[in-house]
Amino acid sequence: MQVTQTLSEGLKREFKVSVPASELDARVNERLEELKQRVQLPGFRPGKVPVSHLKRVYGRSAMAEVIEATVRDANTHIVSENKIKLASEPKVTLPTEEKAIEQILNGKTDLDYTVAIEIVPPIALADFKTIKLEKLSADVTDKEIDEGVAHIAEQSKPYAPKGEGAKAEKGDKVTIDFVGSIDGAPFEGGAGGDVGVNIGSNTFIPGFEDQLIGVAAGDKKTISVTFPDNYMSEALAGKAASFDVTVKSIEAPGKTTIDDAFAKTLGVESLAKLRDLIKERVERDHVLAGRQKLKRSLLDQIDAMHKFDAPPSLVQDEFNRVWQSVQTELQSQRKTFADEGTTEDKAREEYGEIASRRVRLGLVLAEIGEKNGITVTDEEVNRAVVEQARQYPGQEQRIWDYYRQNPDALAGLRAPIFEEKVVDFLVELAQVTEKKVSREELFKDDDADK
Numbered sequence: 001m002q003v004t005q006t007l008s009e010g011l012k013r014e015f016k017v018s019v020p021a022s023e024l025d026a027r028v029n030e031r032l033e034e035l036k037q038r039v040q041l042p043g044f045r046p047g048k049v050p051v052s053h054l055k056r057v058y059g060r061s062a063m064a065e066v067i068e069a070t071v072r073d074a075n076t077h078i079v080s081e082n083k084i085k086l087a088s089e090p091k092v093t094l095p096t097e098e099k100a101i102e103q104i105l106n107g108k109t110d111l112d113y114t115v116a117i118e119i120v121p122p123i124a125l126a127d128f129k130t131i132k133l134e135k136l137s138a139d140v141t142d143k144e145i146d147e148g149v150a151h152i153a154e155q156s157k158p159y160a161p162k163g164e165g166a167k168a169e170k171g172d173k174v175t176i177d178f179v180g181s182i183d184g185a186p187f188e189g190g191a192g193g194d195v196g197v198n199i200g201s202n203t204f205i206p207g208f209e210d211q212l213i214g215v216a217a218g219d220k221k222t223i224s225v226t227f228p229d230n231y232m233s234e235a236l237a238g239k240a241a242s243f244d245v246t247v248k249s250i251e252a253p254g255k256t257t258i259d260d261a262f263a264k265t266l267g268v269e270s271l272a273k274l275r276d277l278i279k280e281r282v283e284r285d286h287v288l289a290g291r292q293k294l295k296r297s298l299l300d301q302i303d304a305m306h307k308f309d310a311p312p313s314l315v316q317d318e319f320n321r322v323w324q325s326v327q328t329e330l331q332s333q334r335k336t337f338a339d340e341g342t343t344e345d346k347a348r349e350e351y352g353e354i355a356s357r358r359v360r361l362g363l364v365l366a367e368i369g370e371k372n373g374i375t376v377t378d379e380e381v382n383r384a385v386v387e388q389a390r391q392y393p394g395q396e397q398r399i400w401d402y403y404r405q406n407p408d409a410l411a412g413l414r415a416p417i418f419e420e421k422v423v424d425f426l427v428e429l430a431q432v433t434e435k436k437v438s439r440e441e442l443f444k445d446d447d448a449d450k
Contacts, residue, residue: 003078011087011119011311017074019111021104027066028107033417060105067094067111078115086122087311090181118311123367126305131430133297140282148278149271155256156266159251168215168250170200175248176212178223182241189233190241196246209244219247228331237334242261289442295423300432303361310359319355326351366420374425376417384413401417 003034007014075090094103094113103109133390158221159173168174174197180190207225215221223243263274312334328345336390337344368374389399403410 001077003074005082006114007116011084011086011121011309014120015078015117016112017071017111017115019070019074019287020261021107021110023102024063024066024070024111025107027070028062030068031062039144039266063105070111071113075115076119083115087118087120088313091116118313119162120311121331122309122310123306123337123364125364125367125371126302127433128426128429131298131426133294133427134433134436135294136437136442137434138286138290138437138439140279140286144282144439145275145278148282149258152266152274153256153262155257156262158254160254162250162252165249168191168212168247169252170213171198171253173198173251173253173415175217177246177248178243178245180241182236182239187236187241190243195368205241212245212247215245215247215250217247217249221245221247228334230335230431232332234331244352257327279357280432286439287443294427294432294441298423298426302426303357306360307323307363308360310356310363313398314363315352315356318359319352322351322355325349358365365419368376368395368425369418371420372425374418374421376414376421380417382409384417385410385414388413 001020002018004016004018005013006016029193071092071094078084078090079086092113094325095104097112100109104111162172176193176195176197177193178191180187182190195213197204197209199212201209203209205225205227208223211221211223211225221244223245224240225239225243227233227236227238229238258271260270263269265272265273268274296364330340340347342350385400385403389396390402392399403413434440
């Protein structure tokens with residue numbers, strides 16, 4: 001086999017590979033010798049079929065297997081011999097003319113083809129000890145705890161049936177059966193039974209809840225509404241619909257006394273213990289918010305310290321993912337780029353820069369991990385799978401099987417674990433100072449200022 005480099009331009013490399021017919025024939029014979037021990041043909045004892053006969057029967061298929069293996073071997077040789085990192089899978093261009101293919105498969109001519117690859121550029125890592133970071137934190141205030149308790153109380157408030165003939169008011173809970181239709185025809189998902197509607201909660205289609213004000217138990221009513229233009233179902237977005245409603249019951253909200261008895265209804269021994277639990281949850285939210293700001297600052301500095309051209313194929317792949325997400329979001333909201341105060345061309349440019357940054361950062365973090373022996377263990381991945389499964393009670397086995405059977409999905413869990421471990425490694429090296437701030441500053445969205 002002879003490999004000759006024919007192009008070296010930026011991150012692009014091309015090679016011409018030539019494999020003599022004699023070498024291919026020798027490898028085919030080796031393959032047939034292996035096959036000889038297993039194949040059974042009429043008129044021959046096991047293991048006694050002549051290779052010449054096997055070649056007549058299986059020669060073309062064996063040659064196809066040999067060519068495939070030869071291409072893999074050549075790609076491995078190119079990568080190792082030139083000490084390069086691939087940005088994407090090599091693009092192999094084999095002969096396409098039918099006559100040339102026949103000649104190769106029949107072992108009558110050499111195999112000549114080209115390999116085009118895109119490489120990851122060498123990355124010179126910066127001195128991470130020069131990075132300066134602020135670790136922001138905020139004390140949990142009594143106000144935050146009070147708000148947390150009040151929110152739980154609101155979600156847990158009791159309802160009591162209203163008297164016979166009582167009319168529904170804002171704040172009441174109305175239990176209904178309903179059947180929806182558009183232009184007289186029922187639509188998927190448009191019917192429901194024993195559905196509780198809290199009037200004023202704004203959880204139903206705009207206008208639906210308000211039309212329940214004044215109904216009484218046993219009433220039947222037709223409610224007319226229009227689905228919002230940005231409704232999640234495109235088939236329903238912007239459509240006028242009517243709902244035939246039967247009122248089953250009406251309940252008025254009661255008052256919740258926030259005391260030890262209320263805490264016990266939640267399975268907590270006392271109000272003080274409930275406040276402690278809420279404080280712990282708020283503290284976790286604070287830590288997470290501080291971590292996110294620290295990480296954002298770190299990645300901004302890492303990006304500024306490593307400027308290089310990212311492999312175009314990786315940038316294009318990342319852009320395609322980002323752009324698909326952007327378009328899906330716009331479609332779900334029934335919006336255009338003009339509604340967002342921009343144009344498609346400007347948006348493409350902006351998201352192209354985002355894609356390029358993501359690829360560069362990903363390559364730098366991967367290089368840091370490789371140079372410093374940072375890896376993700378199977379145990380860590382398994383813990384992540386368990387956490388995913390816990391989010392779907394009763395479907396744990398299905399979630400576990402899904403990840404076990406889908407390597408790409410498993411890689412999707414491994415990647416963020418690896419990133420967080422590299423971030424932890426860099427934070428240990430950086431110069432970190434702690435700073436107390438207000439809750440508002442801790443949760444402030446820095447992107448709003450850009």
